[in-house]
Amino acid sequence: MSIVRKIGAHYQAGRGTTFTVWAPKASQVELALQSPATKKIPLQREAFGYWTALEEEAGPGTRYMYTLNGEKDRPDPASQSQPDGVHAASAVTDHGSFPWADQQWEGLPLEQLIIYELHVGTFSGEGTFDGVRKQLPELKELGITAIEIMPVAEFPGGRNWGYDGVFPFAAQSTYGGPEALKELVNACHAHGIAVVLDVVYNHMGPEGNYLNEYGHYFTHRYNTPWGDALNFDDAHSDNVRNFFYQNALMWLRDFHIDALRLDAVHAIYDTGARHFLQELREHVTQLEEQEGRKYLLIAESDQSDVRLINPINQGGYGLDAQWFDDYHHVIHTLVTGERDGYFEDYGKPEQLQKALEHTFVYNGLYSEHRKKTLGTDATDNPASQFVVCSQNHDQVGNRMLGERLSQLVSFEMLKAVAGLVLLSPYVPMLFMGEEYGEENPFLYFVSHTDKELVEAVRRGRKEEFSYFASKGVAPDPQSEDTYLRSRLQRSYMTNEKQGKLREFYKELIRLRKTSPALARPDKPYMQVKLEEEKLVLHLIHTGQEPHLYCLFNISNQTQQATLLPAAAGTWKPVLHSADTAWGGPGAEMPHSLQAGKSYTLPAAAFIILEQETK
Structure with a gap:
């Protein structure tokens, strides 16, 4: 891998702050401290145009800039805090003192x-x-x-x-x-x-x-x-x-x-x-x-x-x-x-x-x-x-x-x-x-x-x-x-x-998180069929049982949809987007559906069916 070099202002308790900046265009770089005391400290030039200095008295909150070639005071390009905006002084931060409480957190896949x-x-x-x-x-x-x-x-x-x-x-x-x-x-x-x-x-x-x-x-x-x-x-x-x-x-x-x-x-x-x-x-x-x-x-x-x-x-x-x-x-x-x-x-x-x-x-x-x-x-x-x-x-x-x-x-x-x-x-x-x-x-x-x-x-x-x-x-x-x-x-x-739309989203999210068929959804574990003229989409998740059959009508007209022949068994409805509970106009929920059976889907609606298992 290419060069690895820490940059910016790094504070260590009991040691002070190390300032490092990459400034190959400069022939001279000084650390211009603005608080708590005002003073300038020359930085030492190192390989590849890096400049560095350790200032023992600079702690968290210290305001500073860099003076380039004795002329211009500029904020630190790697500043970790700009309390007064983009044109003002940078400030030293302390990452070591924050009271993190997430030691057991491992992230999510x-x-x-x-x-x-x-x-x-x-x-x-x-x-x-x-x-x-x-x-x-x-x-x-x-x-x-x-x-x-x-x-x-x-x-x-x-x-x-x-x-x-x-x-x-x-x-x-x-x-x-x-x-x-x-x-x-x-x-x-x-x-x-x-x-x-x-x-x-x-x-x-x-x-x-x-x-x-x-x-x-x-x-x-x-x-x-x-x-x-x-x-x-x-x-x-x-x-x-x-x-x-x-x-x-x-x-x-x-x-x-x-x-x-x-x-x-x-x-x-x-x-x-x-x-x-x-x-x-x-x-x-x-x-x-x-x-x-x-x-x-x-x-x-x-x-x-x-x-x-x-x-x-x-x-x-x-x-x-x-x-x-x-x-x-x-x-x-x-x-x-x-x-x-x-x-x-x-x-x-x-x-x-x-x-x-x-x-x-x-x-x-x-x-x-x-x-x-x-x-x-x-x-x-x-x-x-x-x-x-x-x-x-x-x-x-x-x-x-x-x-x-x-x-x-x-x-x-x-x-x-x-x-x-x-x-x-x-x-x-x-x-x-x-x-x-x-x-x-x-x-x-x-x-x-x-x-x-x-x-x-x-x-x-x-x-x-x-x-x-x-x-x-x-x-x-x-x-x-x-x-x-x-x-x-x-x-x-x-x-x-x-409020009903939010509850609808909440229910969809719950289904995604709890349905076995959606535990690890992936393309090989799906059956997809789009009836192009009707804009009726059949989306079947088959990862784990019970499988889910998601039947969409994304047209602005009522459509007749017939369950695919591959959808063996009996399917029970678990959610209908047109239900009044979700602010919809209401929809007739079938007791159950089987492959080859037709169902009338209202405009801009979908139904989720779950396969009955023995």
Whole structure:
């Protein structure tokens, strides 16, 4: 593996703090202490452009910057705390003193994850880590087994999705900083909930980004939507790679995070013999051996490439799982009828059956939207390696008006879509508020302090949606109102219909967790048949007895469905989405059904049948 070197400020009780920074561009680096006393300490230059010094009097909370070449004071690129924002001094943290109470926690395997994606700033009224912590009993009661937190790396201001972070090691100060994040993780584990953290290793935000003043963090070799690419394979790249390896290890080791969701890995440009992602997996494997537990790496990619998740000894990168966008796109186009943008590649009914049986829809097929052949075959990869959803921050927030699915389809169709996700063989993920049909949008918002940057973001947003002029004007991303409109209302407590939808999600989750047929769902243990003209889906889980027969009508018309000949035996209904208990119009529940027998399914509805066993 490449160079391994600790960076940042590392405090040890009784010894002080060791400061280490990679600054090969500097001819002189000084530690500029700002509190409790003001003084400057020269750093010693070491191999590969690292500078270091031990300061015995610097303890937790000490504010500091680095003076480069006797001229500029800049925050630490590997700062673990930015209490006053991206332009101010860094602060020393103490990882050794936190009172962890999760010693018995061993994490959860992929197949047990029911993920809930949330944005810290809009999930609660407080908009903080503590606000999330207070809602954990609600999530546990729903049946959630993991939360996925959108990026928390320090970004400018207090409003941002998190993808403009410029201090990857520092938990956002306005969310509560590093100690509050640890308290949240500690509480999650006490509730039996795993924590997935979204990290961004494909670009850095624009405001407060001082990396170029320190070293060769970027390369001109690749053009990206954010400018020069991060340097993973050019000269000096070993040390840039080390920067991000150390970041990943810090979240897992010092914050007890269970899994990392790696943002848009297709935008990590690396043509070297050992890809950054492969080496990241190897570093995390070493940490697993040291800590005696498993950590998960989950990639986001739009390339439909199993190389990400295939074992290293088979030419893969060895990651544990990846997001599976095809499933979202197939469902979304079938239930909404939308075909704009990348949705033009979807909307064909047969794609739903293919996504269930073979995973990737584009598995070596020509993509009309991309004008090229796309994808690999994932048929033999376990279903637990793929995370699916019907909504997420991208698919909702990148719409001009941020509409959730609750604004695009009927109430009954919301339940049908929930069934397609939670009864699939894949790892299900919900987007915050989905479980009760939240009606507030999730919009794109920022709070930059650079006026020129603010105007550039506004112009870019308007240009991006110029062809949607008939639908109105894109909300101002800098406006606080845009941010406040994106907060959850939690109206299910007063809205009866929303309350029933939440109870429906709760029951589906319970069935997924307790039904023997869904204990380890996978593609080889399923029978799938889609009646394309009717949009009637037969999904039979046969992993363990009693088997489950999930019969969906995802059309907007009543349909007659006949149980498949292969469905031997007698089947008893256990749940009907149209039942009045779930806010539905009511449905006649059959006493039992058998293969070859027909049943009338209401529009946008499904029924779950359990096989009678002797």
